[in-house]
Amino acid sequence: MSSSGHGHTPAAWTGVIIAFIGFCVAGVFIVMANVAGFWAGMVLIAAGAVVGGLMRAAGMGQEPKRSAKVAPAKVQPQEG
Numbered sequence: 001m002s003s004s005g006h007g008h009t010p011a012a013w014t015g016v017i018i019a020f021i022g023f024c025v026a027g028v029f030i031v032m033a034n035v036a037g038f039w040a041g042m043v044l045i046a047a048g049a050v051v052g053g054l055m056r057a058a059g060m061g062q063e064p065k066r067s068a069k070v071a072p073a074k075v076q077p078q079e080g
Contacts, residue, residue, distance in 0.1 A: 011061035015052020019045045 007016075026041025055061060 007062075009056075009061045011052050011055035011058075014055055015048045017048070018051055019048030022046075022048060 007013075022041045022044025024041070025044055026038050029035075029037025029041060052061075
């Protein structure tokens with residue numbers, strides 16, 4: 001397993017599960033040549049992204065990593 005904990009949050013799991021269900025629905029209906037069912041699956045895939053994003057915004061996702069502050073370089077006068 002990764003030590004960074006990438007994706008181990010309720011927001012990530014929920015978004016991926018909803019999108020996976022949408023993928024399965026779209027796949028079944030495309031084989032059955034049902035256009036409306038295919039697009040319903042595509043809507044579920046998009047809903048997974050939206051739900052995951054909303055859950056992350058609500059605090060159930062991974063905190064964004066803060067980059068280390070870089071100290072400003074000191075300006076040295078040029079000789080010569």
